[in-house]
Amino acid sequence: MSDTKAEATGLETTAATSPTPVKRSFGSKVAAHFKKWWWLHLIIFVIVVLVVVLPVVYVGYPNIAKHDVNDSTLEITSMVISDPSPDSFQLNQTQVIGSDSSYHPKIYAFDAAVSLAGAAASFANVRVPSVKSEDGAQVEVNQLVDLGDVGAFGDYAKAVMLQEEVALNIYGKPDLKQGSLPKITVTYNKTVTMKGLNQLKGFDVTDFHILLKKENGRNMKGNVYIPNPSVMTINMGNLTLDLSVAGKPMGQSYLDNLVLKPGNNTVPMTSTVDQSAIIKMITSDDNPYKDGLVPFDIVGNSSFYNGKELPYFTKALASNNLTVHLNVTKALAEIGLTNI
Numbered sequence: 001m002s003d004t005k006a007e008a009t010g011l012e013t014t015a016a017t018s019p020t021p022v023k024r025s026f027g028s029k030v031a032a033h034f035k036k037w038w039w040l041h042l043i044i045f046v047i048v049v050l051v052v053v054l055p056v057v058y059v060g061y062p063n064i065a066k067h068d069v070n071d072s073t074l075e076i077t078s079m080v081i082s083d084p085s086p087d088s089f090q091l092n093q094t095q096v097i098g099s100d101s102s103y104h105p106k107i108y109a110f111d112a113a114v115s116l117a118g119a120a121a122s123f124a125n126v127r128v129p130s131v132k133s134e135d136g137a138q139v140e141v142n143q144l145v146d147l148g149d150v151g152a153f154g155d156y157a158k159a160v161m162l163q164e165e166v167a168l169n170i171y172g173k174p175d176l177k178q179g180s181l182p183k184i185t186v187t188y189n190k191t192v193t194m195k196g197l198n199q200l201k202g203f204d205v206t207d208f209h210i211l212l213k214k215e216n217g218r219n220m221k222g223n224v225y226i227p228n229p230s231v232m233t234i235n236m237g238n239l240t241l242d243l244s245v246a247g248k249p250m251g252q253s254y255l256d257n258l259v260l261k262p263g264n265n266t267v268p269m270t271s272t273v274d275q276s277a278i279i280k281m282i283t284s285d286d287n288p289y290k291d292g293l294v295p296f297d298i299v300g301n302s303s304f305y306n307g308k309e310l311p312y313f314t315k316a317l318a319s320n321n322l323t324v325h326l327n328v329t330k331a332l333a334e335i336g337l338t339n340i
């Protein structure tokens with residue numbers, strides 16, 4: 001109704017100013033309509049924005065973002081544990097994000113709780129730096145980690161020592177921003193699988209020699225081969241290992257300043273062995289090791305770094321039993337003891 005009135009008024013004005021009244025074009029009708037009804041269109045526009053755009057921005061986009069964050073993968077390509085103390089260590093870790101999303105939001109720095117997957121407690125909080133989420137993006141974490149729960153880290157170290165694969169859970173609530181869209185908070189709950197030390201399978205004493213004259217109180221020295229299939233470099237400090245043969249203690253071995261690097265490690269090992277007990281054993285009438293090969297059981301006793309015991313490495317070492325067969329006859333022959 002008011003529409004016709006408006007047009008009528010419009011016509012009157014036209015008629016008054018122009019001697020030859022022209023039929024109004026569609027365009028000018030539309031223009032006039034908007035001139036009068038701009039507010040109604042504004043309200044409709046605002047409603048459309050609220051009804052269509054807002055859910056997209058505040059529901060759709062966060063859902064897509066959450067979905068993409070959930071779908072993304074994380075691969076730890078390097079992990080260096082150095083300068084350990086009973087309740088802290090320096091962590092230098094590189095991880096690579098995998099994502100097939102077409103969105104590349106900025107993920108703001110956040111605190112992540114790191115735990116052995118399935119464990120009741122996390123062992124540390126790590127500050128993850130800000131990163132643009134795109135396939136292949138690298139995240140570097142270089143920080144001194146305070147162990148919130150030393151026992152939980154001991155469990156992790158033990159899992160690393162014994163298992164072929166270890167699942168690490170990283171949990172946090174980072175803020176995320178895509179272009180000019182609002183900042184949202186997402187839950188980052190990612191379980192990363194990485195290779196462990198797999199019980200040091202392949203560990204071997206590559207050579208060993210009896211020292212007639214003790215060096216630093218040690219009477220045997222040689223080299224050990226320690227394979228490390230993981231991407232971890234671990235400064236383990238000074239290790240003491242207990243030696244036994246058929247349950248009988250035979251002394252201790254030492255790996256000083258052991259830094260286990262990814263791949264094959266060949267490091268020196270010294271020992272303090274009970275030589276007379278060993279000689280007595282293999283010269284006895286009931287010596288079971290006629291071919292000279294004696295099976296030594298090796299189990300970790302302790303890990304010390306800068307004079308302090310590292311309970312988590314001690315725990316990990318104590319959990320693993322190794323057996324090496326050493327040709328004692330050969331070692332004795334080297335020092336001139338033959339036909340014993």
Ligand SMILES: *[C@@H]1O[C@H](CO)[C@@H](O)[C@H](O)[C@H]1NC(C)=O
Nearest residue numbers: 063066067068069070071072
């Ligand atoms: C996250 O991804 C896992 C599989 O990767 C799936 O089982 C789970 O339902 C997803 N969660 C959400 C909230 O999308």
Ligand SMILES: *[C@@H]1O[C@H](CO)[C@@H](O)[C@H](O)[C@H]1NC(C)=O
Nearest residue numbers: 080081082090091092142143
């Ligand atoms: C770890 O990163 C820090 C800071 O980038 C650096 O100073 C340190 O040398 C790194 N340590 C190792 C063992 O790579």
Ligand SMILES: *[C@@H]1O[C@H](CO)[C@@H](O)[C@H](O)[C@H]1NC(C)=O
Nearest residue numbers: 118169171172188189190191
């Ligand atoms: C993370 O996800 C796993 C299952 O994928 C779930 O068991 C765990 O409770 C979640 N962590 C937190 C802190 O919600």
Ligand SMILES: *[C@@H]1O[C@H](CO)[C@@H](O)[C@H](O)[C@H]1NC(C)=O
Nearest residue numbers: 202225227228262263264265
């Ligand atoms: C490590 O040693 C094994 C055999 O003991 C060998 O097959 C492998 O190629 C070596 N790896 C490297 C990186 O040298």
Ligand SMILES: *[C@@H]1O[C@H](CO)[C@@H](O)[C@H](O)[C@H]1NC(C)=O
Nearest residue numbers: 240242252299300301302318
């Ligand atoms: C560790 O070695 C010490 C001697 O250095 C010994 O008294 C102790 O019993 C050993 N501990 C274990 C768990 O074998």
Ligand SMILES: *[C@@H]1O[C@H](CO)[C@@H](O)[C@H](O)[C@H]1NC(C)=O
Nearest residue numbers: 237238256257304305306307
């Ligand atoms: C290991 O022991 C040696 C000799 O006692 C010492 O000089 C060295 O500092 C120790 N290493 C560490 C990492 O504590």
Ligand SMILES: *[C@@H]1O[C@H](CO)[C@@H](O)[C@H](O)[C@H]1NC(C)=O
Nearest residue numbers: 247297299318319320321322
């Ligand atoms: C290691 O050996 C000890 C006895 O020497 C035994 O009690 C323990 O169960 C063994 N551990 C493993 C993982 O085989």
Ligand SMILES: *[C@@H]1O[C@H](CO)[C@@H](O)[C@H](O)[C@H]1NC(C)=O
Nearest residue numbers: 291292293327328329330333
């Ligand atoms: C141990 O060493 C001796 C002397 O070198 C050698 O005769 C013997 O065959 C070796 N035993 C084994 C099982 O290799």
